[in-house]
Amino acid sequence: MTVEAEVALRARNVHQAYGKHRVLRGADLTVRRGELAAVVGENGAGKSTLLTALAGIRPPDRGEVDVRGRLGYCPQEPVLSHSLTAAQHLRYFAAAYRLSGVDRGLELLRALNSERYLDTSVAEMSGGTRQKLNLALALLHDPDVLLLDEPYQGFDWETYLHFWDLVQDLRDRGKAIVVITHLVFEQERFDQLAELADGRIHPRTRTSEDARVHA
Structure with a gap:
């Protein structure tokens, strides 16, 4: 299988605006089969807008999204x-x-x-x-491709752990998973970490700051 054939989700130069407010300004994202990706961003950064564009709920104003296989979407x-x-x-x-x-x-x-x-x-x-x-x-x-918007919000600790067991099973079966969140507690669980800022997706450096539990 070629590297290209392993791609399950690819977004290129995605732009999205609400009136004159430009939310996405050329966002790019590639996720392969069996890969777990996190897109982190502050409130108002456009995370949910990105996810609806990836899910095809609101097609981008410009750019393209390619999903290969069945799509699952879990809104916040x-x-x-x-x-x-x-x-x-x-x-x-x-x-x-x-x-x-x-x-x-x-x-x-x-x-x-x-x-x-x-x-x-x-x-x-x-x-x-x-x-x-x-x-x-x-x-x-x-x-085959799963888009999750703040998926573990409201989970107790036991369910949170069950959630990750479920995610690991999906990865083992070759599913591509994108988690949209405002905070990553356990960076080591993810194959890819990115940050949505200024309407674009940037690779995120792994730091100890993300692992800190905030009150």
Whole structure:
């Protein structure tokens, strides 16, 4: 397999603006199969805008995005119906993905220690539990490229560790994963660290500062 064939996601010269406000000004990103990349940025840097461009939700004003394989997108704010249970969400999403069943979803909720909430409505769930369901739905169809926006926000420590076990399994199976976050606690987990600043993505130097836990 050639190096080019291993590329799962490539963004070139991506520009995005809201009116006269230019958010992305030529962002470039390449992620290969089995690679975990973090894009770090301050609030307002354009991280979510970048992710929606990569996901094709709002195509870039200029530039190109190439995703090779099935795409999974987990937004920071869960897109869930408060009146439906976790089990109902799994069934509806499985139907949308034309899956034969929800076994994968049950496996994911089990891995995230959330299977007991299957018959709980979203309205009754905590923010962390909603985020777990949000992640399970993004992974339900076994995507080749996974885009995660602040994925472990609201997780307790045990679930945080389960999340990384799940990510490691995905990497081992050749999935390409992009995590958008404002802070990286454990740099050694990532194959690629980048920073979104001034509308562009810059390689980020690994420092001890990122590993510090902030109150």
